[in-house]
Amino acid sequence: MYDVIVLFDGYSENTEMGSCANCSCVLLKGKDNIIVDTLTPWDGEKLQQKLWNNDINCEDIKYVVCTHGHSDHTGCNYLFSNAKLIVGFSISSRDLYFDHDFAGGKPYIINEFVKVIPTPGHTLEDVSVIVETKDRGLVAITGDLFEKEQDLSDDSLWKSVGSGHDDMQQENRNKILKQVDWIVPGHGPMFKVPDHYK
Template identity: 55%
Template sequence: MVYEVHILHTGYSRTVEGGTEANCTCSIIKGKYNLIVDTMTPWDQEIILKGLKDVGLSCEDIDYVISTHGHSDHTGNNNLFLKATHIVGFCISYKNHYYDEPFSKNEPFILDEELKVIPTPGHTLSDVSVIVNTLKGTIAVTGDLFEREEDLIDDNIWRNAGSESPDNQIKHRNMILTLADYIVPGHGPMFSVPK
């Protein structure tokens, strides 16, 4: 079955007086397995419910909830998906059962030959990214490994957003750039990987 990637919400991040204003990009991967990646803040429930309806899904149709890392703007509505397996960074769980995870051994969690979750630490030490093959090409949903397309030119953008391991972040950013045709970053629109 062919996978499709739908952006339910395009993230943003901007400096404001007294701090930062930000929300993450929220994506749906639709196919043999249905995934939601990064569920925004707790105040964004209506955006998610409407976005699911627009792509012909409901909360009950989601098989996996992926939070690329555990920051609050990426986990805020995970509780809407009670029939799904949850992957939050390196943690894989369903209800109160926690599964052995492959990420700390630098191995992927493979759903099928077209869809996998891979470890990409850097922004946090337990970041993951989703790699999905579509008719459009290979799409990497990376969370804050990439803040937005502009950080390809200005690495101060991702560095200033916080990085628990800049060396790992550089390594995993380069790896994604060789794997993907398109990147869905944590706080900006999807972009094509420059050749």
């Protein structure tokens, strides 16, 4: 079983200069240490410090999962030299790229507690991480499939930042809501899934 440690809560807001956003960054501490979404390239020092606070060095991370390829979700991948990278549908280690049929719906099993599943919609190659935890049941780290908790009642929050494949995204949102207890969305704090979705 795993501990889900949200290192940084994601956020997004509109400003006069444009939208200001960074992603939720999550440490999954357990059998294989995993980090999900790695902020922007300007966040390396603070990310490293946060990991040290949790008794983890960058070299201890076995997998880096980026829920999709946008720059605010992939920026510090360079810190994790011992990790296998899963960036959207692409799996690699150094210069080696592995075949995996995410496009055909196949989950990628990291171990008996953690899997990565295809959940396209925000981009056509989004993935989500599903993890069994010690104290919260099943948790999904979804990236921008969910923008923040408030988008459960206000569709415009996720539709306005998506790629226009709203039907596909809605379908994958429903699938996640049915199966998990908690969600870490791309740009807001972790929230509990309301019971009526079950």
